[in-house]
Structures are given as C-alpha cells and as structure tokens.
Amino acid sequence: MDASDIEKDLSKIHYTEDQILAKLRELAGRIERDYEGKDLLMVGVLRGAVMVMADLARSFGRHVEMDWMAISSYGSGTKSSGVVRIQKDLDTDITNRHVLIVEDIIDTGLTLSWLVSNLESRKPASLELCTAFVKPDAAKMAVPVKYVGLELPDEFVVGYGLDYAEKYRNLRCVATLAPHVYS
Ligand SMILES: Nc1nc2c(ncn2[C@@H]2O[C@H](COP(=O)(O)O)[C@@H](O)[C@H]2O)c(=O)[nH]1
Ligand SMILES: [Mg+2]
Numbered sequence: 001m002d003a004s005d006i007e008k009d010l011s012k013i014h015y016t017e018d019q020i021l022a023k024l025r026e027l028a029g030r031i032e033r034d035y036e037g038k039d040l041l042m043v044g045v046l047r048g049a050v051m052v053m054a055d056l057a058r059s060f061g062r063h064v065e066m067d068w069m070a071i072s073s074y075g076s077g078t079k080s081s082g083v084v085r086i087q088k089d090l091d092t093d094i095t096n097r098h099v100l101i102v103e104d105i106i107d108t109g110l111t112l113s114w115l116v117s118n119l120e121s122r123k124p125a126s127l128e129l130c131t132a133f134v135k136p137d138a139a140k141m142a143v144p145v146k147y148v149g150l151e152l153p154d155e156f157v158v159g160y161g162l163d164y165a166e167k168y169r170n171l172r173c174v175a176t177l178a179p180h181v182y183s
Contacts, residue, residue, distance in 0.1 A: 009177060027130060046069065052132040103130065129143065131149060
C-alpha cells in the first residue's frame with residue numbers, strides 16, 4: 001500500500017503536522033511555566049498518545065519523567081465502550097508526585113474520568129490533564145482538562161497516533177476516516 005492508497009481512506013484532513021506541532025509547543029510552554037521548580041511526571045496513555053507525548057516532551061527545555069499506562073475502551077470499533085480495562089499499569093509510584101496525564105483525544109470523556117479516579121486513589125501531589133485533541137462531547141465531562149489542544153468534529157479520526165484497527169497511527173496529519181473503510 002502506498003501513500004495515495006492511504007489518502008483514499010481519508011475523507012477530510014483536519015490538521016497538518018505543522019499545525020499540530022505548533023499547538024503542542026504552545027501547550028509545552030504553558031506546562032513548563034506552570035511546573036517550574038517541580039518534578040513533573042508525564043503519564044502517557046498507550047497507545048494513541050505516543051506521538052503527542054514524544055512531541056510535547058521534546059518541546060521542553062527541562063527534564064521530564066515519562067511513564068505509560070495502557071488502557072482500552074474502544075476495542076476495534078469506532079465508539080467508546082465505556083468499559084475501561086488496564087492492559088499495562090504504571091511502573092512508577094505516583095504518591096506525592098506531580099502527575100500530568102497525556103492523552104491523544106477526548107471524545108465522551110469516559111476513559112479519562114475513569115483514569116483520573118484511578119490515579120487520584122494513589123494520592124499524587126497534583127494531577128492534571130493534557131489532550132492534543134478534543135471532540136464536542138468532551139465539554140460535558142465532569143473532570144476539568146487544564147491543557148487542551150485542537151478541536152475536532154464528532155467524527156472518527158485517525159493519524160498522529162490515532163488508529164483504526166491498529167492502522168493509520170503513523171500518519172502525520174489527523175483526518176476523518178472515510179466511512180467505506182469501516183462500514
Ligand atoms: N482512533 C480514534 N480513537 C478515538 C477517537 N475518539 C476517541 N478515541 C479513543 O478513545 C479514547 C477516549 O475516548 P472517550 O470517549 O472515552 O473520551 C481516546 O483516548 C482514544 O484512544 C477517534 O475519533 N479516533
Ligand atoms: Mg487515548
């Protein structure tokens with residue numbers, strides 16, 4: 001499969017790599033200022049947040065620690081099931097640590113709400129959220145998200161870490177997946 005075959009699977013490109021990087025650098029600047037003088041532990045949510053975490057972390061001019069959790073709420077479909085399962089837990093004890101959860105995208109917010117209550121029970125010194133992308137339903141979330149990146153419509157998107165059945169994660173842009181791919 002070459003690049004033009006992949007393009008046929010996309011119905012609309014929402015953000016290019018440059019636009020995504022510009023937004024992440026802006027968020028990284030805010031995070032750096034807010035955590036000045038504090039040890040920061042960024043917790044990336046596998047697997048979608050890999051690209052976001054890498055680009056955020058490389059935008060910092062300071063040390064930052066990273067750990068990862070793998071949780072699943074989607075399976076291979078296109079809507080959150082609401083049933084969250086830990087596939088890989090943190091290797092770090094986050095008690096008394098300043099923790100920033102790094103997500104790829106928030107849709108219903110079910111995944112993050114679950115993760116926040118799970119991590120809060122481990123008694124971190126602080127716990128904040130950062131997401132690269134947000135869909136309209138996220139506005140109804142009970143949990144406040146301090147660092148929010150780019151808005152997307154209520155459509156199933158792929159690229160920049162986001163997959164459909166484990167494909168398209170390595171696309172540099174974020175795009176709506178054409179319905180013919182999953183219908
Ligand atoms: N590939 C895509 N994954 C998506 C999309 N919208 C959400 N997600 C994944 O689900 C969780 C969060 O969902 P939520 O409904 O619980 O907020 C998110 O971290 C992604 O991994 C999408 O459009 N494409
Ligand atoms: Mg995710």
